[in-house]
Amino acid sequence: MKRLLLLAGMLLFVVSFTATAQLSVGDEAPDFKLKNIDGQWVSLSDYDDEKGVIVVFTCNHCPYAKLYESRIVDLQKDFGPKGFPVVAINPNDSTIVAEDSYSKMISNAAEKGFNFPYLLDDVQLFKQYGATRTPHVYLLKNQGDNFTVAYIGAIDDNSQDANDVEERYLANAIQSLLKGKAPEIAETKAVGCTIKFHK
Amino acid sequence: MFKLIMTLFLVTFFLAAHGQTKAPGDVPVAHLQKRVESASDTIFVVNFWATWCQPCVKEIPEFNKIPLTYKNHPVKVIMANLDFPNQKESRVVPFLKNNIVTHEVVMTITPRGGEWIDEIDSSWSGAIPATVIWHKGKKYFHEGETNYEQMKEWIDRLL
Numbered sequence: 579m580k581r582l583l584l585l586a587g588m589l590l591f592v593v594s595f596t597a598t599a600q601l602s603v604g605d606e607a608p609d610f611k612l613k614n615i616d617g618q619w620v621s622l623s624d625y626d627d628e629k630g631v632i633v634v635f636t637c638n639h640c641p642y643a644k645l646y647e648s649r650i651v652d653l654q655k656d657f658g659p660k661g662f663p664v665v666a667i668n669p670n671d672s673t674i675v676a677e678d679s680y681s682k683m684i685s686n687a688a689e690k691g692f693n694f695p696y697l698l699d700d701v702q703l704f705k706q707y708g709a710t711r712t713p714h715v716y717l718l719k720n721q722g723d724n725f726t727v728a729y730i731g732a733i734d735d736n737s738q739d740a741n742d743v744e745e746r747y748l749a750n751a752i753q754s755l756l757k758g759k760a761p762e763i764a765e766t767k768a769v770g771c772t773i774k775f776h777k
Numbered sequence: 778m779f780k781l782i783m784t785l786f787l788v789t790f791f792l793a794a795h796g797q798t799k800a801p802g803d804v805p806v807a808h809l810q811k812r813v814e815s816a817s818d819t820i821f822v823v824n825f826w827a828t829w830c831q832p833c834v835k836e837i838p839e840f841n842k843i844p845l846t847y848k849n850h851p852v853k854v855i856m857a858n859l860d861f862p863n864q865k866e867s868r869v870v871p872f873l874k875n876n877i878v879t880h881e882v883v884m885t886i887t888p889r890g891g892e893w894i895d896e897i898d899s900s901w902s903g904a905i906p907a908t909v910i911w912h913k914g915k916k917y918f919h920e921g922e923t924n925y926e927q928m929k930e931w932i933d934r935l936l
Contacts, residue, residue: 641829675831710920711904732903735890738861744889767891769859772832772904772921 600708603764607633607718607725608706612667612697615684620665620695622718622725629661630755631725632748633716634733635699635709637670638686639677640771643712645737647690650713653733653748654694662717662752664694669704669712674774704773711770717751717761728755731766797873800865801858801882806893809857809885813911820847820932821911822854825885825897828872829860832922833906841879842925847932850912854880859905862886910935 601607609622625631634650636643654664672679680698687696707716717729729751734743751761813821824840826833843854856878860869865884873882887893894903898918901907910917910928912935919931 639831710902714902732891767894767901767903769887769891769894769903769905771830772906774832 601706601716601727601730603727603730605727607716607727608703610667610697610699610701610703612699612701612703613680614695614697615680615687615692616695620697622665625663625665625725626720628663628720630720630728630752631718632657632662632664632752633707633718634664634666635669635704635707635712635714635716635773636666637668637675637678637712637771638682639670639675640712642737642768642770645740646713646733647692649733649740651691651693656749657752658694660752660756662755666692666694666696667699667703668696669699669702669709670774671776674776678774702775704775709773711768711772713770715748717748717755719755729761729764732768735766737768797878797882800870801873801884803862803865803886804857804883805886806857806888806897809855809883810896813853813855813909814914816913818913819851819853820935822852822928822932823857823909823911824854825857825859825905825907825909827859827905828868830905834876836906836922836924837876837878839924839928841877843880843928847929848936850936856880856882857885858882859885859887912936 607622611619611621614620622631632653636646636650650664650666658664668678668683670678683696683698713733715729715731715733716727718725719728729748731747733748735745735747736743747763747766750763754761809823813823822843828834840854840856843852845852858869862884869884891903894901897909898916900918901920904920906922907920908923908928910931912932915935917931917935
């Protein structure tokens with residue numbers, strides 16, 4: 579009986595641990611293979627020749643995600659050619675939020691002029707990354723044989739008004755990496771929408 | 778007499794069918810935190826929500842169920858709104874007119890950046906809805922949706 583209890587306790591510990599597993603800055607970023615809006619599969623390993631990748635968990639319906647759409651297009655324009663392309667991933671289950679369906683991702687991307695892949699996360703990859711909201715950014719650095727996390731958090735310090743931003747957290751982090759330095763601010767938080775999934 | 782009863786009935790019905798008509802006050806998040814971290818006997822329940830947040834709007838009736846006293850302790854529920862402050866008149870006031878929110882609503886004024894999120898609770902990522910319960914210096918935090926039954930359990934843990 580005692581052994582059984584111990585086993586149950588250990589199991590509970592493991593379960594609760596995996597439920598809250600979250601990438602920290604410095605951790606290796608898990609690879610993925612997700613479907614892009616053009617029907618092609620996209621993997622993190624496709625970016626082996628880049629200096630890094632800007633992974634953005636975002637979606638169609640969330641007002642905070644919408645506020646950042648044009649800023650993410652600008653990030654791709656600014657940093658894609660410098661070796662830090664954007665990969666956007668929609669983690670929401672469209673049986674909960676219909677607006678976040680694959681077909682709506684295609685039309686939203688066309689409407690907003692997305693210049694980066696927009697992938698459907700139907701395998702709950704967001705849990706492996708520890709993403710909890712949209713938008714939620716993971717800046718990855720190419721280490722040669724893998725990618726590690728260099729920055730986690732918000733794009734900048736003003737969700738409502740792109741013209742009134744004082745700190746461009748993500749852009750500053752990329753600039754640091756381009757200079758061969760570690761980002762000064764490696765983690766930030768911001769208000770956002772919860773990720774909608776079936777538990 | 779009948780007329781009076783009828784009038785009273787109509788007035789009550791009108792009040793019940795319509796939400797709050799007063800615009801919520803602006804409260805800096807640091808002030809809000811100071812208020813709820815008091816050593817008083819009151820159980821403070823703070824729900825961070827916004828009119829644009831679908832799960833937040835869905836769970837408002839669960840907060841409406843919270844009574845003013847619970848197991849002999851006074852309860853204060855604060856519905857801390859996180860719409861942008863300049864959208865108070867255009868979004869929050871109309872929302873409160875058309876929806877029943879029985880507890881106090883405040884416009885949460887937050888400083889630039891996200892450090893205030895850590896101040897509320899280090900485990901909060903910033904996603905809403907989020908609910909915090911404070912009682913005599915003890916705190917329970919939850920990110921995501923909740924319901925009245927769940928909140929009763931959390932309060933019991935703090936009492």
